[in-house]
Amino acid sequence: MNNLQTLGLTQGRAVEGASVAHVCRDEDRDRLLLWMQDGSFHWYCPSTSQRQELGRVDTPCNGVTAFLWTPEADGVLVGTRGGDLLLITFPPGAGPSVEEIGYVEGGVKGAAWSPDGMRLVLVSGNGQLLIMSEDWNPLLEAAIDHGQPIGSASVEWRADGACFATATAGGPSDTHALCIWDGVSGEVTARGEAAPGLTQLLSWQPNGRHLYTVQRLGAVAAGSEAPAAAARPLESHVAAWKREARRREA
Numbered sequence: 001m002n003n004l005q006t007l008g009l010t011q012g013r014a015v016e017g018a019s020v021a022h023v024c025r026d027e028d029r030d031r032l033l034l035w036m037q038d039g040s041f042h043w044y045c046p047s048t049s050q051r052q053e054l055g056r057v058d059t060p061c062n063g064v065t066a067f068l069w070t071p072e073a074d075g076v077l078v079g080t081r082g083g084d085l086l087l088i089t090f091p092p093g094a095g096p097s098v099e100e101i102g103y104v105e106g107g108v109k110g111a112a113w114s115p116d117g118m119r120l121v122l123v124s125g126n127g128q129l130l131i132m133s134e135d136w137n138p139l140l141e142a143a144i145d146h147g148q149p150i151g152s153a154s155v156e157w158r159a160d161g162a163c164f165a166t167a168t169a170g171g172p173s174d175t176h177a178l179c180i181w182d183g184v185s186g187e188v189t190a191r192g193e194a195a196p197g198l199t200q201l202l203s204w205q206p207n208g209r210h211l212y213t214v215q216r217l218g219a220v221a222a223g224s225e226a227p228a229a230a231a232r233p234l235e236s237h238v239a240a241w242k243r244e245a246r247r248r249e250a
Helices: none
Strands: 020-026 031-036 040-045 050-056 064-070 075-080 084-089 097-103 108-113 119-124 128-133 138-143 150-157 163-170 176-182 188-195 198-204 210-217 235-242 247-249
Touching (some): 031 064, 064 108, 119 163, 176 210
Parallel strands (some): 108 150
Antiparallel strands (some): 031 040, 075 084, 084 097, 108 119, 119 128, 128 138, 163 176, 198 210, 210 235, 235 247
């Protein structure tokens, strides 16, 4: 695999004296929505370094597992470990408005909108995969065969919206299970082998032929009985899966 190179980098301080808790992008307006640790929201334009404060909310930013810009609602969808689904909008001339959309039993562990913004995929902590419409109506529900409660998850849609991938891990384990799902029926079309160190970083190749993720190797897990001499420096490798989910080292 060829080494990756940085082609461009824009640096700037979005908000003085504050730490960013969550960020999402409004692609239509080419700007970032920042949720700060102090509860305030800001628009930030990386190309001009301009920012605009939008106000604050009482909802704590800790425990947020999904922070998705939602163009149809002109707001941000927030999912939490506790299972709350919230829609936060920013009416002109007023502070942020928080609307409770629903509740996900077991907590929200991962979520993503389809490329056309018509379907929302949610992964719950009790091993359920939910697909909702853009107006928050449930379309279908399927079980994720993980063997234990899900501690963390990520969801990545393919660019054409025909399918999406999930990477799920149970409890404190760093072993993630990979599945590819049909974007309409919600059926599993392929499974990838579970691998220690497999991360939640997922990215489809633009032509949809491969799904890429990162596997960290070399570190000895806490509580491991492996001798120190057997440990090797922590390394990160990129692995690719074809659509039939056969794993290939890159």
